[in-house]
Amino acid sequence: MRIKVLDHPLVDHKVSVLRDKNTPSPIFRQLADELVTLLAYEATREIRVEQREIETPVAKTMGTVIADPKPLVVPILRAGLGMLEGMTRLIPTAEVGFLGMARNEETLDIVTYAERLPEDLTGRQVYVLDPMLATGGTLIESIKFLRARGAESITCVCLIAAPEGIAALEAGVEGMDNIDLFVAARDERLNEKAYIVPGLGDAGDRLYGVAH
Numbered sequence: 001m002r003i004k005v006l007d008h009p010l011v012d013h014k015v016s017v018l019r020d021k022n023t024p025s026p027i028f029r030q031l032a033d034e035l036v037t038l039l040a041y042e043a044t045r046e047i048r049v050e051q052r053e054i055e056t057p058v059a060k061t062m063g064t065v066i067a068d069p070k071p072l073v074v075p076i077l078r079a080g081l082g083m084l085e086g087m088t089r090l091i092p093t094a095e096v097g098f099l100g101m102a103r104n105e106e107t108l109d110i111v112t113y114a115e116r117l118p119e120d121l122t123g124r125q126v127y128v129l130d131p132m133l134a135t136g137g138t139l140i141e142s143i144k145f146l147r148a149r150g151a152e153s154i155t156c157v158c159l160i161a162a163p164e165g166i167a168a169l170e171a172g173v174e175g176m177d178n179i180d181l182f183v184a185a186r187d188e189r190l191n192e193k194a195y196i197v198p199g200l201g202d203a204g205d206r207l208y209g210v211a212h
Contacts, residue, residue: 001169001170001173001181002180003180003181003183004042004043004180004181004182004183005183005184005185005186006038006039006042006182006183006184006185008038010038011035011038011184011185012185014034014035014038014184015035015159015160015184015185015200017031018031018032018035018159018200019198019200021201023206025206025208025209028206028207029082032082032083032086032131032159032203032207033082033083033085033086033089034086035086035159035184036083036085036086036087036129036157036159037086037087037090038184039086039157039159039182039183039184040086040087040090040091040127040157041090042182043127043155043157043180043182044071044090044091044127044155046153047066047071047091047125048066048067048071048125049064049065049066049067050064050065050067051063051064051065052064052065066091066093069123069124070093070094070095071091071095071124071125071127072094072095072096072097072117072118072121072124072125072127072151073087073088073091073095073096073097073126073127073129074096074098074099074117074126074127074128074129074142074146075096075098075099075128075129075130076099076100076101076128076129076130076138076139076142077098077099077100077101077114078204078208079130079131079132079203079204079207080128080129080130080131081207082131082203082204082207082208083129083130083131083157083159084096084129087127087129087157094127097115097116097117097118098114098115098116098117099112099114099115099116099117099128099142099145099146100113100114100115101113101138101141101142103137103138110137110138110140110141112141112145115145117146117149118149119149120149120150121146121149121150121151121152122150122152123152124150124151124152125151125152125153125155126146126153126154126155127154127155127157128142128143128146128154128155128157129157130142130156130157130158131158131159131160131203131204131207132158132159132160132161132196132199133156133158133160133161133162133165133166133169133181133183134162134164134165134194134195135162135164135165135168135190135194136164136165136166136167136168136169136172137168139156139158139165140168140172140173143156143172143173143176143179144172147176152178153178153179153180154178154180155179155180155181156169156179156181156182157182157183158181158183158184159183159184159185159200159203160183160184160185160186160187160196160199160200161181161183161185161186161187161196162186162187162188162189162190162197163186163187163188163189164189164190165190165196166181166186169181187199
């Protein structure tokens with residue numbers, strides 16, 4: 001599995017503002033959106049393209065266009081939705097699917113409670129959006145779900161990741177080809193409640209607020 005942690009002062013600045021507990025939801029959403037676009041720029045370096053003849057106002061020439069089948073963007077519900085616009089802004093021709101996964105509090109297993117995806121993903125490049133890589137359980141199950149439907153390559157895009165989550169992900173996808181991870185920041189650790197430290201809190205709550 002290839003792992004890329006972005007190294008850029010603008011990324012570091014935006015992550016720092018995201019971490020601040022005083023940053024309100026509207027600013028948090030805006031910064032998350034901007035960070036995802038920066039991450040997407042790096043994560044799509046190996047997106048499949050093809051050459052096609054185009055005509056400029058001056059002459060005919062060969063241009064580069066995204067090849068079919070189009071890439072598929074899959075946000076993990078619900079927090080992944082806050083990353084969707086930043087990703088599709090860069091690749092507006094991508095198709096979008098949805099995947100909802102949660103942990104069963106009794107068995108601790110990851111269960112799929114919602115999905116809107118093609119039955120056959122053979123040959124598809126898939127970009128999975130999930131803000132936080134903590135224990136890695138949800139992302140591992142998402143990858144297995146997509147690979148079982150035939151996805152050729154799976155690129156995970158996260159805002160922050162814990163070392164324990166990265167290690168678990170590497171172990172969970174061992175033997176699988178074409179699995180990549182792009183993150184804006186690698187954090188210190190998980191605490192006893194499996195929260196990322198220093199982290200940024202609950203990404204879903206900070207994106208959308210807490211419904212009472």
